[in-house]
Amino acid sequence: MVSQYGFKFAIHLITNHFGKIVAKVCETLFRKGPLSLGEIIRSTELTPEQVKNSLLVLVQHNCVQAYVPADQCTIAFPPLFSNFFMFAIEIILFSVNVVRGEDGSMATVEYLALFDNIIHRLRFPKFLEIAKHQLDDECEKVLDGLLRDGRLTLKQMVERAVQGKENPGAIEAVVRESFHKLLKAHYIERCPAPEPVVSTLIKAESAPRKRGSKMAKKFEAPETIEQRVLEAAVPGEAIRFAVTAYTLGNADREAKSDDSSMVNDGDNSGKFIVILCESLIYVTKFYCTHISSMILIFLHFFTWIQGGIANEGSILWRANFEEFIRHLRHKLLVENERKRLDDGAATILSAILDVTKTVEKKVKIEKSAPLSLDSIFTEVTKTEHGRTMTIDRVRASLVQLGCPQRNFDDSYSIDLKSIVEMARNEEVESIVLKRFGSDAYRIFRLLSKSNCFLETDKIAESALVDKKETPRLLYKLWKDNYLYMEKLVVTAAKQSRFMLWKVNKPLLWEYVLDEMYHAALNLSLRLAFEQEKDEDLLHVPADKLVPADKSSEANALQKRYRRLRDVLFLMGSSLMKLDDALMLFHDF
Amino acid sequence: MNKRKREGLASNSDNMSDAERIVYNVIHSKQNMGIWIADIKRETSLPESMIKKSIKMLQTKGEIKEVVNIKNKSRKHYMAAGFEPADEITGGSWYSEGKLDQEYIFRLRQVCLNYISRNVIANRDGILEFINRGGYFSGTTTQEVDQILGNLVLDDKIIEVKSTGYGDYEKFPVGRVCYRCKSKGGVNNGEGKFGAMASIPCGVCPRINLCSPDGYISPKTCEFYQKWLDF
Numbered sequence: 077m078v079s080q081y082g083f084k085f086a087i088h089l090i091t092n093h094f095g096k097i098v099a100k101v102c103e104t105l106f107r108k109g110p111l112s113l114g115e116i117i118r119s120t121e122l123t124p125e126q127v128k129n130s131l132l133v134l135v136q137h138n139c140v141q142a143y144v145p146a147d148q149c150t151i152a153f154p155p156l157f158s159n160f161f162m163f164a165i166e167i168i169l170f171s172v173n174v175v176r177g178e179d180g181s182m183a184t185v186e187y188l189a190l191f192d193n194i195i196h197r198l199r200f201p202k203f204l205e206i207a208k209h210q211l212d213d214e215c216e217k218v219l220d221g222l223l224r225d226g227r228l229t230l231k232q233m234v235e236r237a238v239q240g241k242e243n244p245g246a247i248e249a250v251v252r253e254s255f256h257k258l259l260k261a262h263y264i265e266r267c268p269a270p271e272p273v274v275s276t277l278i279k280a281e282s283a284p285r286k287r288g289s290k291m292a293k294k295f296e297a298p299e300t301i302e303q304r305v306l307e308a309a310v311p312g313e314a315i316r317f318a319v320t321a322y323t324l325g326n327a328d329r330e331a332k333s334d335d336s337s338m339v340n341d342g343d344n345s346g347k348f349i350v351i352l353c354e355s356l357i358y359v360t361k362f363y364c365t366h367i368s369s370m371i372l373i374f375l376h377f378f379t380w381i382q383g384g385i386a387n388e389g390s391i392l393w394r395a396n397f398e399e400f401i402r403h404l405r406h407k408l409l410v411e412n413e414r415k416r417l418d419d420g421a422a423t424i425l426s427a428i429l430d431v432t433k434t435v436e437k438k439v440k441i442e443k444s445a446p447l448s449l450d451s452i453f454t455e456v457t458k459t460e461h462g463r464t465m466t467i468d469r470v471r472a473s474l475v476q477l478g479c480p481q482r483n484f485d486d487s488y489s490i491d492l493k494s495i496v497e498m499a500r501n502e503e504v505e506s507i508v509l510k511r512f513g514s515d516a517y518r519i520f521r522l523l524s525k526s527n528c529f530l531e532t533d534k535i536a537e538s539a540l541v542d543k544k545e546t547p548r549l550l551y552k553l554w555k556d557n558y559l560y561m562e563k564l565v566v567t568a569a570k571q572s573r574f575m576l577w578k579v580n581k582p583l584l585w586e587y588v589l590d591e592m593y594h595a596a597l598n599l600s601l602r603l604a605f606e607q608e609k610d611e612d613l614l615h616v617p618a619d620k621l622v623p624a625d626k627s628s629e630a631n632a633l634q635k636r637y638r639r640l641r642d643v644l645f646l647m648g649s650s651l652m653k654l655d656d657a658l659m660l661f662h663d664f
Numbered sequence: 665m666n667k668r669k670r671e672g673l674a675s676n677s678d679n680m681s682d683a684e685r686i687v688y689n690v691i692h693s694k695q696n697m698g699i700w701i702a703d704i705k706r707e708t709s710l711p712e713s714m715i716k717k718s719i720k721m722l723q724t725k726g727e728i729k730e731v732v733n734i735k736n737k738s739r740k741h742y743m744a745a746g747f748e749p750a751d752e753i754t755g756g757s758w759y760s761e762g763k764l765d766q767e768y769i770f771r772l773r774q775v776c777l778n779y780i781s782r783n784v785i786a787n788r789d790g791i792l793e794f795i796n797r798g799g800y801f802s803g804t805t806t807q808e809v810d811q812i813l814g815n816l817v818l819d820d821k822i823i824e825v826k827s828t829g830y831g832d833y834e835k836f837p838v839g840r841v842c843y844r845c846k847s848k849g850g851v852n853n854g855e856g857k858f859g860a861m862a863s864i865p866c867g868v869c870p871r872i873n874l875c876s877p878d879g880y881i882s883p884k885t886c887e888f889y890q891k892w893l894d895f
Contacts, residue, residue: 084877416823468830469830472830472831475828476828502859503859503860503861504859506858506859506861507859507861507867507868509858509862510858510862510867510868511862511867511868511870514819517818517819518815518818518819521820525818533735538818539815539818540758540764540769540811540815541764542763542764543734543735543755543764588861591861591866591872592860594866594872594875595861595864595867597877597883598866598875598877598883598886598889599864599866599883601877601882601883601884602883602884602886602889605883605884639895643893643895646893647893650860650863650864653863654860654861654864656860657859657860657861
């Protein structure tokens with residue numbers, strides 16, 4: 077669930093990058109949830125052309141994902157095989173571009189705004205920095221093109237790089253090499269399916285819970301529609317980062333005048349496939365009782381048509397934000413442990429994360445993948461700082477990293493979630509210290525560490541804060557949503573009233589995250605305001621700003637220029653630092 | 665038991681009037697918690713003027729004393745002379761005349777911090793021994809040192825760790841609770857860095873909930889921003 081200022085900040089980014097019309101479409105999708113083209117036109121009161129173009133831009137830049145709600149499809153499958161059939165049907169419909177509703181009319185494609193991808197636009201400079209340092213400058217340039225244009229084919233990347241340059245052959249070779257490096261590092265990926273079929277129904281529990289069962293099922297928040305759409309859209313692991321796996325249908329997309337869909341057929345071979353598949357589907361639907369075998373036939377047929385060879389003019393690629401976020405998360409974990417413990421512990425953690433990152437299924441993993449001590453030691457000694465470590469030193473550091481005993485199979489796992497939580501606590505405590513003072517800081521940390529209700533006097537004693545002052549500070553923290561309070565009335569010889577206080581971390585972190593989005597929006601707006609105020613300075617020739625000119629007018633100009641430069645640097649760097657905190661609370 | 669009790673209660677009963685004896689017995693029964701005048705009135709059902717007169721006489725005779733109740737300094741609280749006020753009344757060893765002795769706490773904290781900084785790693789027993797060797801703080805109890813160390817942990821000046829038995833920890837058995845300074849440079853290494861949010865005006869702004877892009881309070885009109893950008 078995204079907060080109020082989260083949405084506002086996302087809309088602000090879209091406005092800055094693509095203009096107000098595109099931002100209006102995006103805002104409508106945020107406010108009302110996934111909508112069809114017709115619904116967006118009605119809600120925004122923009123012309124159909126404006127809405128289509130806006131959606132094109134947003135899809136191109138991975139800020140919106142189209143999908144087809146599964147409950148609008150007529151083809152039903154036994155639940156046992158539903159995953160396989162859904163996959164197969166997506167591939168068929170991908171080429172066919174036809175989805176029929178129950179009454180035979182066209183089922184509508186819906187569009188979902190992708191909040192995370194929009195916020196990632198703020199961190200493009202960080203992604204470029206990662207590519208530059210992990211790989212090289214050329215990879216950074218290729219990635220820059222992808223980030224600027226949203227999605228490109230390899231052919232387009234080459235064309236972009238050689239434009240206006242001498243020696244295009246050499247440049248092309250460099251681009252191809254950089255492309256492969258980025259792909260190998262998983263920093264780029266194939267673009268997702270354009271309109272996957274997604275179930276929008278909430279899954280019921282698979283098995284009835286036994287009463288009194290000690291193995292109570294851990295509560296898991298239900299999957300959001302955004303998670304389902306993204307899961308359905310993303311290509312399978314086998315082809316997501318593969319250049320040579322076959323693809324079915326034309327991946328390039330252009331605008332179409334058809335109200336119900338934005339998808340186009342593509343070239344002539346695509347059209348042939350369309351007609352053939354549409355015929356086959358009707359035949360299958362009415363006459364075929366063994367759908368699974370028919371779909372297998374379709375798959376083999378498509379493989380034959382495509383020849384199993386990647387078409388570099390048709391496969392679209394984009395930056396893989398997930399991998400960049402994973403990299404940044406690992407960086408935060410290592411740096412935090414370096415600050416908390418020492419360089420040795422940081423080296424060991426870094427080695428563990430490097431070797432286990434390929435098995436991470438998602439970014440927000442709670443524990444690192446289990447590794448034996450020998451494997452950890454081998455990886456550590458490969459590093460520059462770990463070369464001189466002994467196995468005992470590694471073992472002692474693992475204890476310090478919060479991994480005192482091995483798992484049942486003699487492997488070690490680091491609790492990464494607790495490191496992230498510690499970092500979040502520090503960030504919030506820092507706000508409390510600055511906003512409310514050192515006494516309130518001690519009180520807050522006491523409550524945060526104890527993680528239970530404490531009574532006012534007990535807080536005063538433990539935090540060594542004056543007993544008269546304590547209730548006032550507690551009230552201030554409570555009023556600003558940093559504490560949760562309950563009243564307890566005890567009736568004994570006489571009635572006594574106690575105030576109990578607690579830090580509710582999940583709620584507090586959501587609140588702090590919203591404040592951070594608010595602060596990020598404010599920083600951006602102020603930055604734009606300062607730039608506008610002194611816009612004339614940005615067009616002044618450089619020689620006028622040279623300190624050699626000692627006239628008072630020149631001095632004043634230089635002073636203004638220096639101030640603007642310092643202001644822009646301060647605000648820009650503050651925004652990047654605040655973005656680290658946004659990732660800490662939202663993405664890590 | 666009854667004989668001892670009889671001795672404690674109104675021992676110089678010949679010197680006391682009936683009212684004084686009743687008031688004294690009520691005060692004495694509260695032992696080290698004491699009692700304030702309204703509660704005496706409720707329990708004895710004597711007129712207030714008689715209670716006040718009795719209290720004055722008992723104070724003059726040295727049978728009772730007035731103490732400051734930290735929870736309510738405006739109320740007059742009375743206690744039998746033979747008792748020392750409980751921590752709930754005085755506020756504990758850190759309170760003096762009803763006020764938190766900030767100066768004393770600050771100096772004791774500094775002593776502990778300096779010791780930990782010099783020794784890199786220290787445990788509570790070592791700190792306690794060091795403190796009691798010095799003149800000013802001799803008589804400090806284990807509980808008080810624990811409170812001061814807890815306070816330093818809450819202030820993020822020191823970290824509580826468990827000994828690994830290696831390196832700096834080799835003096836301490838494995839698993840023993842120890843303390844070390846948070847900043848690697850020790851006590852005098854300056855303040856810790858502030859977080860991202862706390863480093864910008866919005867992070868400390870008391871009016872952030874009233875701020876909006878086009879509102880009366882906005883980033884364009886914000887005074888805190890103006891000061892922050894005023895190089």
